[in-house]
Amino acid sequence: MDLQTLTYIVVGASFALYIGIAFWARAGSTGEFYAAGRGVHPIANGMATAADWMSAASFISMAGIISFSGYGASAYLMGWTGGYVLLAMLLAPYLRKFGKFTVPEFIGDRFYSSTARIVAVVCLIICSITYVIGQMKGVGVAFSRFLEVDASTGLLIGTAIVFLYAVQGGMKGITYTQIAQYCVLILAYTIPAIFISMELTGNILPQVGLFSNHVSGEPLLTKLDQIVVDLGFAEYTSFTSNPFNMFMFTMSLMIGTAGLPHVIIRFFTVPKVSDARWTAGWSLVFIAILYTTAPGVGAMARMNLMDTIQTGAVGAEDGNLLYESRPDWFKNWETTGLLKFEDKNGDGRIQYYNDKSTSFAPKAEEFGWKGNELTVDRDIMVLANPEIAKLPNWVIALVAAGGLAAALSTAAGLLMAISSAVSHDLLKGTFTPQITEKQELMWARISMAVAIVISAYLGLNPPGFAAQVVALAFGLAASSIFPALMMGIFSKRVNSKGAILGMVAGIATTLLYIFTYKGWFFIPGTAMLPNTPDNHLLGISPEAFGTVGAIINFAVAYGVSAMSAEPPKEIQDLVESIRIPKGAGAAIDH
Incomplete structure (x- = not known):
């Protein structure tokens, strides 16, 4: 069966599964819409x-960033996984113990302020919204190639699918859909990795293959280092980033992860506090499968790319060398506009090298190369990568379904967080407390639909690679929500004025x-300064500034609280009951 037909079948079947689950698990109450009725098993919730x-x-x-940045991209691995540990250890159990539906609801009650x-x-x-832009970028990339x-x-198309199953099912439908999506995405990620690891190293586990010998006999990473250095790039395994910026970036990702509302609300869906802890443990297991493979x-994707496009002469005609034409996979991706070849020296061969390398420039000139x-x-x-490695069509189709599952599952969670914030916190909790549960559910679905439309519009013009866009979202969460949650749980002294001004100061500065460097709402041409390391404050990139924003948030909140009245006695008792099991009372059973 040809790839196009097989892709339609696999992707179509996965979409049918998601929509079917959503209708089967349709939310009939606000408890089911916001928290899946608090009846999800920890293993299922972990998935x-x-x-x-x-x-x-x-x-x-x-993995794409790792392919081109090598060791320097380890900040993404350390930041995202380390942040999840922070979330699991410091926030999730206590927030579940509080027994509410949303993060803003906790902040409003803890800081006794609408x-x-x-x-x-x-x-x-x-x-x-910033985070979901990155998901929409991923959806567009996957669809543009595999559905042509x-x-x-x-x-x-991806927006329409999310609309169908997220609006109908709410958190209950999203939960069981995400379980199916996890199965699809993890199989789609690991199966090609196993195939390619076997091809390049003979090891079935990519985690082991990365540090094994290439089929040529030398270590895979040593061979990759040599290939990229020969073309003027830095060693794949070298560290060329600004250490201070990398530290700030890693911290921003960590505390941003721990402050992500769409992840936190997942811990509200289990029956009791101990289940929240088990959810955290199982989640780490399921996450580790992908993150240790990445x-x-x-590395193997970069190796395959270099081996494929740096083709040699295959013959001669009238004294002129003949080179291999661009491979089929290359031509397929060229049609998407995401892969481009400009034949600057007219020889029909792809010259891929670092044309900014002064040490490699003389050699490139000697070869007659006119630039990358x-x-x-x-x-x-x-x-x-599966196409480059010439894997079977069913593997390539599975990867397409996996990429879409990853993007759509997170998009649904983000939209759920937005929906619940608008309907439950703004309408029911603040402006129109008299509305019925049925009306609240209606507004929850309407707000989710509006959020989907806005996200799709912004996703049409993303400001960078998906991971870069997501990093900005993590920085915003790090500078605003994470400090408020930490102080809300672990400090009796921080009051409402401190929390409010701290959040405003943190997110405003970020x-x-x-x-300043990216432009307002990522509109091209609106940045005030060039986005280069030389122009950054102390070398801190926009993606890493969330750490500074968090420090400002903490400083403002503690400073203002110290100069104003203590929180009421009942609020201090509430903090005590959240943090310490003794005396927690009914909060444990919510």
């Missing part, structure tokens, strides 16, 4: 949480910094 958390950035983009709740909603929406439509059309996928001729969107590497 759903893993799917919710492992977005297009993890599935599609992370204003604090509204500010938390605004921060949540800003973070979530342009990225914009693919994005709209470095091998990245290849442009690769890093987000294609995981999706293109947004201003992003605006």
Whole structure:
């Protein structure tokens, strides 16, 4: 069966499964819509949480960045996995113990202020909308190649699918859909990795193959280092990043992960506090399967790319050398616009090298090369790798379904967080508390539909690679929500004024910094300064500034609280009951 037909079958079957599950698990109450009725088993919830958390950035983009950045991209691995440990250890059990539906609801009650709740909603929406842009970018990339439509059309198709199962099922439908999506995405990620590891190293496990010998006899990483160095690039295993920026970036990802509302609300769906802890443990197991595989996928994808396009002479005619034409996989991806070849010296061969390398320039000139001729969107590497390695069509079709599952599962979780913030926190909790449960459910679905439309619109013009866009969202969460949650759980002294001004100061400074180098809402041409390391404050990139925003948040909150009245006695008792099992009372049973 040809690839196109097989892809339609596999992707279509997966979509039918997601929509079927959503209608089967249709939410009939606000408890089911917001928290799946608090009846999800920890293992199932761990799988759903893993799917919710492992977005297009993890599935599609992370290994692509590792492919081109090598060791320097380890910040993504350390930040995202380390952040999940923070979330599991410091926040999730306590927030579940509090027994509410949403993160803004906790912030509003803990800081005894509807204003604090509204500010938390605004921060949540800003973070979530930014995050979902990255998911839409991933959807567009996957659809543009495998369904042979342009990225914009693919994005709209993905939007329609999310609309069908997220709006109908709410958290209950999303939970069971995400379980199915986890199964699809993890099989789609690991099966090609196993095939390729066997081809390149003879090892069935990519985690082992990465540190094994290449089939040529030398270590895989040593061979890859030599190939890239010979073409003027830095060693794959070398560290060329600014150490301070890498530290700040890793911290931003870590605390941003721990402050992501769409992940936190997953811990509200289990029956009791101990189940939240078990959910965290199982989630780490399910996440580790992909994250320990990603470095091998990245390195092997780069190796396959270099081996495929750096083709040699295959003969001669009238004294002129004949070179291999571009391979079929290359031509397929060229049609998407995500892979480009410009024949600058007219020899018909792809010259891929670092044309900014002063040490390699004389050699390139000697060869008659006129500059690098290849442009690769890093987000294609995981999706293109099975084609490059000439794996069976069913594996390639499975990868397409996996990439879409990763993007759609996280998009659904983000939209759920936005929906619940608008309907439960803004409408029911603040402005129209008199509405019935049925009306609240209706507004929840309407707000989710509006959020889907806005996300699709913004996703049509993303500001960078999926992982880079997601990193900005993590920075915004790090600077606003994470500090408020930490102080809400572990400090009796922080009051409402401190929390409100801290969140505003943290997210405002981070947004201003992003605006300075990226532009307002990522509109091209609106940046105030060039986005280069030389122009960054202390070398801190926009993606890493969330750490600074968090420090500002903490400093403002503690400073203002110290200069104003203590929180009421009942609020201090509430903090005590959340953090310490003794005396927690009925909160444990919620």
